[in-house]
Amino acid sequence: MITLQNIHKSYQMGLNPLHVLKGIDLQIEKGELVSIMGSSGSGKSTLLNIIGILDNHDEGEYKLDGKIIANLSETKAALLRNEYIGFVFQSFNLISFKNAMENVALPLYYKKISRKKRNKIAMDYLDKVGLLDWAEHMPNELSGGQKQRVAIARSLIARPKVILADEPTGALDSSTSYEVMEILRNINQEGITVIIVTHEDDISRMTKRVIKLKDGIIEADYVPKPLQNSSLNGSGSRLADKENVTLNIQT
Amino acid sequence: MFDLDKWQEIFAALKKNKMRTFLTAFGVFWGIFMLVIMLGSGRGLQNAVFDGMKDFATNSLFVWTQPTSEPYDGFPRGRRFYFRNDDIEALRNNIPEIDIIAPRLQAGGGTSSTDNVIRGIKTGSFTVNGDYPEWNLIDPVKMLDGRFLNHLDLLHRRKVAVIGDMVKNILFGKDEDPLGEYIRINGVYFQVVGVFSPLNSNIGFGGDKAQSIFIPFTTLQQTYNYGNIVGWFAITAREDIPVGIVDDKVRELLKRRHRVAPHDNHAIAGVNLEEQFIRVKGLFLGIDILVWIVGIGTLLAGVIGISNIMLIVVKERTKEIGIQRALGATPRKIISQIISESVFLTTIAGYMGLSLAVFLLELINRALLASGADNQAFKNPEVDLNIAIAALIILIVAGAFAGLMPANRAISIKPIDALRDE
Numbered sequence: 001m002i003t004l005q006n007i008h009k010s011y012q013m014g015l016n017p018l019h020v021l022k023g024i025d026l027q028i029e030k031g032e033l034v035s036i037m038g039s040s041g042s043g044k045s046t047l048l049n050i051i052g053i054l055d056n057h058d059e060g061e062y063k064l065d066g067k068i069i070a071n072l073s074e075t076k077a078a079l080l081r082n083e084y085i086g087f088v089f090q091s092f093n094l095i096s097f098k099n100a101m102e103n104v105a106l107p108l109y110y111k112k113i114s115r116k117k118r119n120k121i122a123m124d125y126l127d128k129v130g131l132l133d134w135a136e137h138m139p140n141e142l143s144g145g146q147k148q149r150v151a152i153a154r155s156l157i158a159r160p161k162v163i164l165a166d167e168p169t170g171a172l173d174s175s176t177s178y179e180v181m182e183i184l185r186n187i188n189q190e191g192i193t194v195i196i197v198t199h200e201d202d203i204s205r206m207t208k209r210v211i212k213l214k215d216g217i218i219e220a221d222y223v224p225k226p227l228q229n230s231s232l233n234g235s236g237s238r239l240a241d242k243e244n245v246t247l248n249i250q251t
Numbered sequence: 252m253f254d255l256d257k258w259q260e261i262f263a264a265l266k267k268n269k270m271r272t273f274l275t276a277f278g279v280f281w282g283i284f285m286l287v288i289m290l291g292s293g294r295g296l297q298n299a300v301f302d303g304m305k306d307f308a309t310n311s312l313f314v315w316t317q318p319t320s321e322p323y324d325g326f327p328r329g330r331r332f333y334f335r336n337d338d339i340e341a342l343r344n345n346i347p348e349i350d351i352i353a354p355r356l357q358a359g360g361g362t363s364s365t366d367n368v369i370r371g372i373k374t375g376s377f378t379v380n381g382d383y384p385e386w387n388l389i390d391p392v393k394m395l396d397g398r399f400l401n402h403l404d405l406l407h408r409r410k411v412a413v414i415g416d417m418v419k420n421i422l423f424g425k426d427e428d429p430l431g432e433y434i435r436i437n438g439v440y441f442q443v444v445g446v447f448s449p450l451n452s453n454i455g456f457g458g459d460k461a462q463s464i465f466i467p468f469t470t471l472q473q474t475y476n477y478g479n480i481v482g483w484f485a486i487t488a489r490e491d492i493p494v495g496i497v498d499d500k501v502r503e504l505l506k507r508r509h510r511v512a513p514h515d516n517h518a519i520a521g522v523n524l525e526e527q528f529i530r531v532k533g534l535f536l537g538i539d540i541l542v543w544i545v546g547i548g549t550l551l552a553g554v555i556g557i558s559n560i561m562l563i564v565v566k567e568r569t570k571e572i573g574i575q576r577a578l579g580a581t582p583r584k585i586i587s588q589i590i591s592e593s594v595f596l597t598t599i600a601g602y603m604g605l606s607l608a609v610f611l612l613e614l615i616n617r618a619l620l621a622s623g624a625d626n627q628a629f630k631n632p633e634v635d636l637n638i639a640i641a642a643l644i645i646l647i648v649a650g651a652f653a654g655l656m657p658a659n660r661a662i663s664i665k666p667i668d669a670l671r672d673e
Contacts, residue, residue, distance in 0.1 A: 054577060054667040074582045076663060084581020092572045095669065097264065115259060127315040158579065 001065060001163065001193050002028040009046055014057055019181055020046045022216035023060070028195065030161070032227060033188040035196045035204040038213035044197045045166055047213065052085050053077045065161060082110050086155030088184075090167035092147040094139040100126060100150045101135040107158040118157075125153040141217035145176035152183055154190075163187060163195040166176065181206045182225045261592050268564075275560045283601045286546030286642055287608035287634050293542045295615075295632030299534045302630050306450045308351075308389040308487050309528040312498050314505065316481035322488060323512035332509050332518075334481035335657035337471075341508060342484070346500045350489045351388050353610035354468060356381040357480040358475050368464065369435040370422040377418055379436055381471025381482075389485045390454070397445030404467040410474070412436065413445035417461035439474050439545035441466060454524075486587030492557040544592045550646065554597075558653035561593050565657040572661050573669025582662040590591065591663060593654030594647055601646040605639055651672075 009021040020043045028034055038044045049055035050062065062069045064084060065232055072080070086107075087093075094103045101122045108118035128130050129149040140145055150169060165184065169177035181203060188208075195238060196207060204210045205224040212220040221239045265272045297364045329616055339354055358379040366374035377378060380386075384400045392399070397415060404411050412420075423429045431442045449460035471477065478584075488497040491514075503518050507512075511518040565572070612632045619629060 033607075049667045052577070053668070055665065074576075076581050077580040078576055078584075081577060087577045089670070093577075095571055095574060099266065102263075106575070107578045109260065110581070110584065154578070191644070 001030040001032075002026070002195075003063040004051075004060065005062075006060040007047075007050060007062060008058045009043070009050060009055070009057050021050075021057070021214055023058065024216075024218060026211065026221075028193060031188070031191050033185065033194045033196075033208040034211060035198055035207040035209070036202075036211045036213060037197075037199060037204050039199065043216045044199075044213050044215040048164055048166050048195065048197045051162075053081050058244060066199060078110075082107060082158055084161050086158065086160035086163045088148070088151050088155050088168045089164035090170040092139070092144075092151045092171075093152075094147055094150060096139055097139050099136050099159055100142065103139065103150055104157055106151045106154060111158060121157060122153070123242060125157050128156075129153045143176075144172050145179055148176075148180050149183065152180070154188070156187065160192065162193045162195065162237075165194065167199070169198065169200065174202075177203065178206075179238055212238060235238070257588070258590065261588065261595055261632045264588075264592065265596070267392040271560065271567075272596065274597050275564075276603075278553040278556030278560075279550075279597050279600040279650070280553075280604040282550040283604035283642060284608045284647060285549045287605055288541075288611065288638060289542045289546050289606065290638065291634045292610040292629075293535070293538050294628045295612075296538070296632065298629035298632075300531060300535070301449050304454055304528070304531075304672070306391045306453050307524070309604075310350075310490075310525055311469050311485055311487045312494050312501070312521055312523045312525070313483055313485050314498075314501060314519055316509075317518055318373035319511055320514055320642065321512040321513065321515040322514065324510045324580060326510060332511070334505065334509075334669055336479040336481060338481060338505065338508060339485070341485070342501060344499065345504055347498065348489050348492045348497045349486055351385045351485075353383045353485040354481040354483070355383075355485060356475075356477055356480065357375060358471055360661055361565055367437050367554060368418070368422065370432070373422045375418065375462075376419045377415075379471070380463055380465050381468040382465050383468050383476075384486065389487060391450050392447035392460075392490040393450050395446045395448055396428075397443070399445055399447070400465055400467055405469045408470045410439065410441045410470055411467065412441040412443045413447055413465040414443055415459075415463050415630075416446060416448045417459065419446050420554050421462075425474050432550075436464065437475065438464070438559060462540040473631050485609050486642060490523075496521050498523050515519050546642075550642070550649075554646070554649040554653055557597060557650060558592060558656060561589065561654050561657040562660070564592075564662045567590065567663070569664060569669045573664070576666040585662055586655075587657040588653055589658035592652035593657075594650045597646050597653070598643075598651030601643050601650075605643060609634065609639070 002025040004024050007021055007024040007026075008017045008019070010017040012018075024043075024047060036044045036047060046055065050057045051064075053064075053072065055189075056071075064080070067080075068078070094100075095106065098106070101119055103117075104125055105118040105122035108121060109115075123132065123135060126135050129152055131146060131149055131153070132144060134142060134150075139150070142150065148171075152163075152168075157167075163184070168184065169180055172180060177200075184194050184196065187207065194207075197204065198204055205226065208223065210220070210222055210224050211218055212222075316332055319326070319328055319330045334354070336354075337431070339352055342349060342352055358381065366376045367379065368375050368377050381399060384402055389400050398412070403409070414429065414434070414554070419429050423432070432438045432443050434443060435441075437504055443526055448464075448485065462534055472479065484501070486497065486501060488494045498521065500523070502516075503513070505519055506513060506515065509518075572580075575585065576582075612634065615629070615632055
């Protein structure tokens with residue numbers, strides 16, 4: 001589904017270029033549930049933005065569903081985003097003056113689907129994330145978890161092939177985080193590729209593959225040891241688990 | 252193509268940002284409101300003035316005598332002289348450019364405080380004019396009753412009078428018919444043959460025209476011992492001939508006939524109405540230009556206001572735009588959305604400003620009509636519909652341009668930067 005070869009990306013920060021991605025090679029198949037980890041500044045968000053065609057890469061080749069993504073006009077990029085990719089953001093990014101249903105329906109508006117129809121579909125997706133009763137509520141009347149669920153419903157409505165989630169649980173408490181992760185896992189089970197950027201260990205361990213970034217290169221790519229139910233509460237056991245995970249280190 | 256969804260989106264965005272919408276709209280509203288009010292007021296002023304001059308022969312000139320200012324041909328300076336009846340023929344025979352000559356002579360009244368006209372126990376002080384029937388071609392009156400003077404009146408020196416409506420009101424009872432009745436003017440009885448009301452109140456020759464009386468020129472000369480003296484001449488030029496040319500020729504001829512120094516401009520005084528008319532027109536052209544400059548300035552301020560506020564709006568909505576683009580909104584969609592918002596706002600605000608201004612002008616107009624004031628300084632304040640529509644179209648186009656710059660700015664920001672914007 002996603003093939004990255006030798007991807008480089010620099011930002012111009014003042015006078016000095018900041019080399020953020022230094023040659024990323026990555027292959028993500030259809031239906032994978034991947035988390036990208038790394039400390040801040042490791043380039044994980046940049047990578048996600050390049051995958052999401054929100055940003056351009058400087059060097060290397062990026063194929064999305066077999067299509068080479070390079071030098072796209074904004075219009076084409078927008079159409080590809082609309083067709084292939086659903087975004088979930090840390091800060092939810094709901095449009096404040098639209099209610100939950102309208103927010104969910106927005107991607108379909110860009111697909112030129114009639115209001116009535118897209119609102120009906122939006123209700124179905126809100127039902128899926130358990131927010132049917134909150135359809136008419138404005139974002140500021142929803143809790144963080146509810147907002148993120150609305151955002152997830154919105155990312156799903158255009159039937160994308162890939163969901164990109166940038167720190168989806170970053171602004172949520174842990175029990176809400178697990179709820180959101182549960183929803184993302186369910187989505188993955190329907191065959192949609194889900195890529196999550198996180199710096200939380202327990203979140204990454206709820207995915208099926210972890211890609212660890214450090215200083216713009218992939219440091220590790222491994223299958224995490226699934227999180228035990230008992231370890232959901234208790235930080236001591238979580239620490240113990242962590243030592244067992246580094247099995248699949250790439251060099 | 253009409254896209255209902257798009258308009259619903261626009262409407263929702265505007266509705267959810269009421270303050271912003273209001274502020275944006277107000278600048279435009281005010282701009283066009285002021286423009287229309289100013290244009291309408293200017294027009295109202297103009298209408299009032301031109302209405303006051305309506306029907307008056309604007310290609311006319313008036314000449315009268317004054318004491319000479321130079322000694323000439325054996326006469327000392329300061330000599331008084333008068334136009335005479337034979338000047339009429341001389342003017343007509345020697346100056347082919349003259350169309351109408353109406354000699355006139357005034358007998359007392361007007362500004363004098365003693366009552367000169369008496370009927371029974373009712374008296375009044377009125378201007379009494381000795382006139383030719385041609386006078387009615389230069390300064391027309393509206394005949395309410397009876398007839399104006401005719402040539403037979405002059406030929407037979409009939410003692411007939413045509414009285415103004417105010418004269419009638421003063422000398423006659425409400426239900427009395429003045430026609431055929433007699434009034435005493437400076438001690439001599441005249442029969443009333445007509446009642447008139449003046450058509451234009453802004454051009455007058457001493458006193459209120461409604462308070463004047465016309466009697467035959469010849470009758471006045473004979474009755475009040477004026478001999479063959481003519482008070483002044485009202486003369487119109489033939490079509491297409493500038494009044495100035497006729498003016499020069501008339502003065503020259505009259506100076507020669509009355510042995511006045513050729514360069515003594517003081518001896519024969521006069522008014523060239525065409526000149527005055529052109530001057531008034533020029534004045535209103537000036538007012539018009541001023542109104543347009545100020546109006547367009549105000550409008551421009553409104554448009555700049557829109558552009559400014561749209562820039563803020565775009566800045567404010569950078570994140571929202573980023574989200575929309577992440578969700579698949581094409582740049583075209585974003586531009587179209589912002590421009591549509593801007594144009595929609597300007598149109599609605601402009602239309603409201605236009606309507607309210609027109610409504611206000613109409614209200615003023617109604618109030619003026621209802622007050623029934625005769626000598627209005629303000630009449631029919633109105634705005635040319637074409638001008639109003641043109642202003643609105645300019646505004647809409649300006650609104651589109653006002654939206655274009657912020658819209659371009661909005662899409663020049665990378666979606667990722669837009670999303671990061673806090």
